[in-house]
Amino acid sequence: MERNTRQRTAIRQAIETAGRPLLPAEVLEAAKREVPGLSLATVYRGLKALVEDGLLATVSLPSEVTRYEVAGHQHHHHFQCLGCQRVFDVHACPGDLGRLAPPGFSVESHDLTLYGRCGDCSPKKPTLDAKSKKVVPIRC
Amino acid sequence: MERNTRQRTAIRQAIETAGRPLLPAEVLEAAKREVPGLSLATVYRGLKALVEDGLLATVSLPSEVTRYEVAGHQHHHHFQCLGCQRVFDVHACPGDLGRLAPPGFSVESHDLTLYGRCGDCSPKKPTLDAKSKKVVPIRC
């Protein structure tokens, strides 16, 4: 049912190689090195198919466009660097948060996002312009 | 510098009356009862101006369009009902989460979203179709 096309392989490899959640545009940029003619529509269709197949998982953060990462990680959260805007996995969790909800509310799940500086963007080093939404692929 | 127009007054009152974060479309719907000819563009401009004036605050949740609430609350988080999709304030916080970050990462802030059922949408009662993105203003 799911075909192995060069395009989908390139999409999956782009995300596996990155090791962190990627934006569709980042996936396109990386996968284009394998399949130059790749179109953004195919990236979207491929990402959706791979998520439905359980190979990828979506990562959505407040005010941010959906990113994609390899599936299979257990419950975890994310960290977004205020310097380079990149997103990283956080394999830790504050635990049960049901007690925080108001009376009468039942909690089934939660999302947590940490913000700060990644190892490459310590406060001492120059940071990228947070206003340019462009995600710079190089180390910052 | 900031003028008191009927439109902006209606926008502010819509959010104050709701007592919970509202979507721009919800603000338009509510404010239209005061100013029938109100346009969505004016709602967006009004919301932005009121945020810049410090009267409103933005609320953004994963995979969700930005909502707006009255400013002035101290640090808090949000709860989204899986039944009616409405968002409520949670005046509680798990506390310092810096310890969750990987080594080399510094945490400056965090966002937490709880998901579950609000008092009106207990698991026993019928729930709204989660797939219809339409936010129903009535109690569910």
Place this chain on the structure above:
DNA sequence: GTGGATGCAAACTCTTTGCACCTTG
């Protein structure tokens, strides 16, 4: 009276979809 605010429509960004052509199994 004048500058900020409004309404409308067009523009923009991100994502999805229709359709003809191509490719995998």
Place this chain on the structure above:
DNA sequence: CAAGGTGCAAAGAGTTTGCATCCAC
């Protein structure tokens, strides 16, 4: 060879903006 995948362009949803008109101060 047939079903599914791809590329392109057009269509959608949400948001912003240009511009002529309007109105609060």
